[in-house]
Amino acid sequence: MYSYIPPIDDYRFLLGEVLGFDTAMADIGKDVDADLAAAVLEEAGRMCADRLHPINREGDEQGSQLVDGAVRTPHGFAEAWRDFAQAGWASLSADPAYGGQGLPFILQLWFDEMMAATNLSFGLFPGLTRGACEAIMAHADGALKATYLPPMISGEWTGAMALTESGAGTDLALLKTKAVPCGDGRYAITGQKIFISSGDHDFGGNIVHLVLARLPDAPAGVKGISLFLVPKFLPDDQGAFTVRNAMSVGALEKKMGIHAQPTCVMNYDEATGWLVGAPNKGLAAMFTMMNAERLMVGVQGLGIAGAAYIQAAGYAKERLQGRSADGTRGPVAIIDHADVRRMLLNIRAFVEAGRALGGWTALQLDRAHHHPDPAERIRADALVALLTPVVKAAFTDFGFESAVQAQQVFGGHGYIREWGMEQFVRDARIAQIYEGTNGVQAMDLVGRKLSLGDGAVVEGFFDLVQADLEAAKGTVIADASLTALALLRSTTTSLRGAGVDAAGAAAVDYLRFFALVSMGWMWSRMAAAAQEDSPLHQSKRAVATFFANRMLPQADGLAASIAAGEGSIMALDADAF
C-alpha cells in the first residue's frame, strides 16, 4: 500500500482561502488562527499516518476476539490508544472545564476524517467516547459530570452507546431493557443490547455505557425511554473504580467489515446505573449523542474515500496496461486512460467538496455553541440541524461509491485482500447503516428539517447558496449549480406538506439532489478562491468543471424521479413483494 498523505494542503486552502476561518474564530472569540489550526491538523495527520494506518490491515485480518468473556483487540491497538490519549488527541475539542483543549469543532471533524481514512475501527473508540461525553455534559447532574467527564475526556476511560436491541433498531419505541430504582439514586439495569461499538476492550480503564431503558412506570413507546450511565467498573468504598458491574459481553458480532472494532452483544443483569437527565426523556439525551455522531459518521465516508483515492491514484500512475490514445506508445500507465481518470475524478470531486461542506457545517456548529449573539447561535444551530442528515447520508453514500470505484481501478487486484482496497469497501459500508440508516436520514431531512421554521431555515440556506453562486456567475460550475439550485428550490416547494408516503418515496433521491447542489456550491466557492497558477489552484478549477460537467447532471434525473411521486411505489399490495 502507498503511504497515507494527510490532506493538509487542502485543509490549509479551505481554512485560509475558502471558509474564512480566522474571521469565524474572531466572531466567536476563539483565539485560534488558520496557521495554528493547520499545525494541529498536521500533527494529527502524522499520528494517523504513522500510528493508525500501519495497524489497519492487520487489524482487519486479526479482528477483535472474545477470549474468556473479555475482548482482545488486534495487535497494536491498545498501545496506539495509550499513546493517542497521552498525546492529548482524545480531548481536542472537549470543554476545558473538564480537561478538554477547547479547540474548534472543525478541527475535530477533519481529524475524524483522517482517523477514518487510516483506521475506522480505531477511530470509533474516541468517536463514541466523545458522543457519550456530549450526552453526559448536556444532561447529567454535576456529580456524574465531575466523576466521569475528566477521565473520559483525557482518554483514560472510554464510552459506548447502548441503544439497539434485536427487536428495536430504527424504532426505539420497541425497546425492552428495564431499569428498576434501587431507592438510593441508583438503578438496576436488565436487558440485552446488540451492535454495541467499543462495548468492551483491553485498553485498560473504565468503559462508560450509556444505556437506554424503561423505568417500571414508564409510558409505552418513545415517551417512556430513559438514559442511564452504566460503567463497567463501579467505585469501591475508597472511590476507586475496581468493582466489576453486572454486565458482560455476550458475543462479538461477526461483521462484513470494521473487524478490528469490537462490536458487542451486551448483557446487563441488574447492572448498576445512574439516570442521565430526566426520567422518560432519554430520547432527547440520546439525540444529543446522535447529532454529534452523525457528522462524524458522514466524514467517515469522506475519510475512506480520500484514503482509497490515494491508493487508486498511486496505482493508476504505476500500473502499465494498454496503449496511448494516439496508439503510438504502450504499455502506458493506466492514468492515461479516460475511464480511469473518470473514476478518480468522481472520487476527488466528492472528497474535496465534502471536505469543504463538512468544514463549513462544523464552523456553524462552533458558531452555534460559542457566538455571543443568541440569534446567531439559533441561526447556526438550525443550519447544522438541516445539514446533519445531508452530511451523514450523502457523504457515506458517495464514500461507499468512491471506495467501490477506487477498488475498480485495481481490476482483479482490487478484489484481493492484500491490496486493502476491498477492506475500504467493507468498512465504508457500515457508515451508510449505523447511527440511523441513510433512509432514516433522508426521512429526517424531508419530514422534519425542511419544515424547520416553517421552511425558513432551508430557504435561508438556499438564499445563502444562491448569493454565493450569483457572485461567481459566468463560470461553468456556478452556472450549472445555479440551474440545479433553481430545480432544487422548486422540488423543495413541491414537497412542502407532502404526506408520509410521498415524503418517504422522495426522501433518498431528494437528499442526494440536495447534496449535489451543496457540493456544487462548495466547488464554486473553491474555484472562485483558486485563481492562481499554482498546481493546487489549477486542480481546483479543473475538478470544479469536472463536477459541473459529469456529476451535477445526475440532479435532473433525481428531480424527475421525485416529481413522479409515490404512486408507483405504493401501488402493489405487500404480499405482491
Place this chain on the structure above:
Amino acid sequence: MYSYIPPIDDYRFLLGEVLGFDTAMADIGKDVDADLAAAVLEEAGRMCADRLHPINREGDEQGSQLVDGAVRTPHGFAEAWRDFAQAGWASLSADPAYGGQGLPFILQLWFDEMMAATNLSFGLFPGLTRGACEAIMAHADGALKATYLPPMISGEWTGAMALTESGAGTDLALLKTKAVPCGDGRYAITGQKIFISSGDHDFGGNIVHLVLARLPDAPAGVKGISLFLVPKFLPDDQGAFTVRNAMSVGALEKKMGIHAQPTCVMNYDEATGWLVGAPNKGLAAMFTMMNAERLMVGVQGLGIAGAAYIQAAGYAKERLQGRSADGTRGPVAIIDHADVRRMLLNIRAFVEAGRALGGWTALQLDRAHHHPDPAERIRADALVALLTPVVKAAFTDFGFESAVQAQQVFGGHGYIREWGMEQFVRDARIAQIYEGTNGVQAMDLVGRKLSLGDGAVVEGFFDLVQADLEAAKGTVIADASLTALALLRSTTTSLRGAGVDAAGAAAVDYLRFFALVSMGWMWSRMAAAAQEDSPLHQSKRAVATFFANRMLPQADGLAASIAAGEGSIMALDADAF
C-alpha cells in the same frame, strides 16, 4: 435465511407470453417447447434450491483451503458436484455429438442465473468448464476434441481458463508465459498465472487448463499469443489419465468474496500442453471462451440480485418497526414504508427486465448457431455481439447495487454475517471485475460494437426496439422509453467516430444509458403481454410504471454527462492526481 424460490413463474411468462419461445425454437428446428423448457428449469431450480443454496453460507465461512499443495473445497461441494454431474446438469446445452443434451442456450443462461443466486462459487465450476469446452470445440483439432470434450461435457472432468499474469490483466499483450515445442506435437509450458478460478479442486477427475502462452518465435504483443490445452493429468501408456503434469497451485488468492471458489495462483514448470487452434491465434480462441462467459457473468449479477431480493422482501414483510403512514398503527412491517418499497422495487425492476433481456439475447445466440438461413445467423450473431458487453457490465453493476440495497433493507442486521446479505455484496462485486472489467466492456461497446457493420447493427437494434415501443404507444412505460430511445439514438450518433479519449470518457455512462433503454423496452413488452388480472400480470404492469417513473429518468443525466465530453477528464496532468 428464507428458502430460495426459483423464478419459474417468471420464466414461464417470458417463454410463453413475451419472448415467443415456441416460434423461436421452430425457426431453428429445435424440438423443445415452452412447457418442456419450463419443466427443465423447474428441475434445475429444485437442484439449486435443495443442493447449492444450503452449502452457500457455510462455503463462505470455510472457504477453499490449500492443504499440502492440494485444494480442499468446503463441506459438501465435492458431493454436490458429483450429484450435479450425474444428474446431467453439466451437459445441458452442450453439443450432442460429444454427449451434450443440445438444449437451447436460453435454458443454460437461466440455469446460470439460478446457480449464481444460490451459490456463485459453485456455479463457476460448470461455468468455466463450459467456456473451456467452447474454445476446444471451436478451435482444437479432432483428436483433442475426441479426448477431452466428452468427459468435460459429462462433468467427469472440469475446465479452467489460465489467462491473467500479475503484469498482464486487461492488457494481454504483456503476458510472458512461454511454450516451447517438444518436437512431437507437444509443448512445454512455463510461467505463472494468477486469478485462476477452479484451477484445482478435490472433486476427482482431470482439470483441463487452457493456457495463453508465447511460442519462441512469436511476434511481440497480442499477435504472438497462442492457446494451449494443459491437463492436470496426462495419459499414461494405456491412455489412462494418471500421470501428474508439471503444474501446481502456488497459492490460493485471498479474496473479498466467493470464498468457496478456489481461485489459484498456478505455476507451470515445463508442463505438457497441446496447441489449440493456429499458432499466434490464441487471442481469437480466448475470445470464443470469453464471449460465452461474459453472458454468464452478466446473469451472475442478475442471480445474486434476485436472491437478495427474496431475502429482503421476506424480511421487510416480517420485520416490525415504525408506524403506518396515517399514524394509526404501529409497529408495522417495514414493507409499509415507502423507502423500503423503493429499494425493493429498484431491485425487482432490474431483475425482471434483466431476465427478459438476457433471455432475448440468449435466443439470438441460439439463432446465431442454429438458424438455417446464414443471413439470419449473421444478423443474430451481430446482435449478440452488440448486447454481450451490455449484459455483462450493466447486469453486474445493477446486480451489485441491488445486493447493496437489499442489504440496506436489513439495517444493522444486513452488516452481520449470519444473515447472508453481506455475502451477496461481497460475491456480487467480483462479477463487475472479472472476464474483462466493466470499464473494458463499456469501451468494447463504444469503441467496437457501435461500429459493427458501420453502425448498421446498432441502428438495426434501435429500429427493432422502436417498433416494439411504438406498438405500445400511450402507456407510461412505452412513452418514457421512446423519449429515452430518441435521446440514446442522438447520443449514439454524436459518438460516431469519437477519438479514444472521447469514447473512453463516455463509455461507462453510455453503456448504462443503453442498458436502461433496453430494460425499458423489455418492460414495455412485458407490460403489453400482461393484460390480465392475475397477480403476476398486475405486478408486471405496476413495476413497468415504477421503472418508467423512478429508474429511467437517470438516462437524462447520463446523456448530459456524455454530451459534456472528455475535456474536463483529460485536463489535468497525470501528476496532478
